Amino acid sequence: MQPTITIRPLRPAVAGDASTTLDLLISIEPPQRPPDLQTPQRPPLNLALVIDRSGSMAGEKLSYARKAARSLAAELTARDRLAIVTFDDEVQIVVPSRPVDSALPFLQAINTIEAGSTTALFDGWLAGALQVAEHLDAAALNRVLLLSDGQANEGLTDAAAIAEKVAGLNQRGISTSAFGLGAGFDEDLMGAIAAAGDGTLAQIESPAQLADLYASELQGLATTSGRRVSIGIRLQHGAELVDVINDLTVTSAGNLQLPNLRQGQTLQVGLRLQLPAWTPNQPITGIRLAWDAPGVSGRQELRQQLILPVLSVAELGELEVDLEVAEQLALLQASRDRRSVIDALDRGDQGAALASLQSIDIELAAMPQSSSISHERQRLAEQRQLLASDRNLSRKRLRQDVLRSSLNVWDGGTNTQQD
CATH class of the missing domain: 1.20.120 (Four Helix Bundle (Hemerythrin (Met), subunit A))
Incomplete structure (x- = not known):
């Protein structure tokens, strides 16, 4: 099963006797499971939970973080791997990556986590990413779950440099979700990490929300059919791209990075094109969607082309907008x-x-x-x-x-x- 691409113009035609500003909405619908089929087995998970245990996490925050971590471990199965990493100014691998054939070792170890001092956020993330990398599995969803309530103030602290490292491992198949807790975390840094890591961004205002967040993240991973999703815009016959309304990252190949394909979640991309006077039956743009599917080798792709009717400027102005x-x-x-x-x-x-x-x-x-x-x-x-x-x-x-x-x-x- 493949996703579907729909290209919808604001007005369903372009001008043949003058230039046209053409606004487009590209909708990407992930593949849907037919209702008569049984729920398919989700891909195995290879996770590292990285928990900030700096001094600001002491008390209620760390208590809820431990409770949510226990809930996460209890939801995984022997098909999954989990590592638990904590950090303050130093990194501790509380549980090295191992199959979750029993939640007990994780629960016992999580209960030992105590608050420390400052925040070596990058070092903590890196330790978690390396735990995932040691057991990288193309058939699995390999992800770091990073939780922090503070600012990166030990080790590497530059947001752009951290995001670059996160993006590098994402290219190898290790994604990162960034969860900011409370009022003190750096929202720009956590947003940059989630964007570079092709993961989820969350702002948790109350530590009591953590268990729901982890449950949502597991549900999202279970329904993910594509990651490292990108869309390429191939303009033709003098058409120019004026604007992309979304704040999308441009990949090294010049394409636009999109969120993961998740069942039930439509992705929307807004574009503005500028066209010269157009010739009938002439393609305006080609769209190429590409993604990695769990358990499937090689990049998957889907292509779509846009051709619109050609009218006079006067006729075009009389058309209703969608x-x-x-x-x-x-x-x-x-x-x-x-x-x-x-x-x-x-x-x-x-x-x-x-x-x-x-x-x-x-x-x-x-x-x-x-x-x-x-x-x-x-x-x-x-x-x-x-x-x-x-x-x-x-x-x-x-x-x-x-x-x-x-x-x-x-x-x-x-x-x-x-x-």
């Missing part, structure tokens, strides 16, 4: 426009930040008020209120919203990838 496409493009734009709010906060200009939030809401207010648009406007209203009371938490939520269009983002149990 309201669903307009809505999805507006939601993607609203996520991206939050970057200007973050920029204003970083300059210390709270008035400009509030004005930017209001500007985003005004744009959405002009749209038909569907449930998705209303929900987004409610998020904006909550962010305006939060901005006045808690700048730090406001910035974290804004960063999470910016990244929704390019990452798997966990939002208190609700995946916020727009669909």
Whole structure:
């Protein structure tokens, strides 16, 4: 079974007597399991759980972290491998990678984890990644689950350098999810790690959410049919790419990196093209979707081509827009426009930040008020209120919203990838 690609223009034609600005929504639907089939066996998991045990984790945070780790170990089977790694200024491999034929050794070891001092985040991540690498399995999903409540302040601390290391191991098949806990973690660093690691980003405001987060992550891994997903845009006959609305990472091959293919989660990509006067029956662009499928050797790929009717400018102007496409493009734009709010906060200009939030809401207010648009406007209203009371938490939520269009983002149990 393969995913499906749908290319939908905002207006279903282009001009033959003038240039055209063409807005497109590319929807990627992962393969769905037929309802009459039994639930297939999920791929085996090769995991490393890396837990921050720096001094700021003492008390309730570490207690919940231990409890959630015990829940995670209890959910795995003998087909899976798990390593437990902790870090403060030093790294400790609490349980080297081993099959989970019994949860007891993990439970006993997890109970010994105690808080320490500073935060050697990169060293902790690297130790976990090496545990996964020692047992790298092409048929399995190989992932590091990194949990931290603080800033990287020991060893390698530069976010770009850390992300580069994470991306390098992702190319070898080891992905990374980044979970920020509480009010003190570095949301820019954790977002960069999740993006480079092709994993999940989570902001956990209460440590009581950890068990639900781990359960969601396991469910996501169980329904993953493709990772290292990329989309290539191959423009033809003078068409130019003006904008990609999503904040997507560009791969070394010049393609756009997408989140994992997960059952039930549609991926949306918004594009703006500029076309010269167009000739009938001429392809506008080719789309190539590529991914790695667990247990299948080699890159998988799917291709799609776009050809649209050609009309005069006058005729084109009379066409109705596709309201669903307009809505999805507006939601993607609203996520991206939050970057200007973050920029204003970083300059210390709270008035400009509030004005930017209001500007985003005004744009959405002009749209038909569907449930998705209303929900987004409610998020904006909550962010305006939060901005006045808690700048730090406001910035974290804004960063999470910016990244929704390019990452798997966990939002208190609700995946916020727009669909």
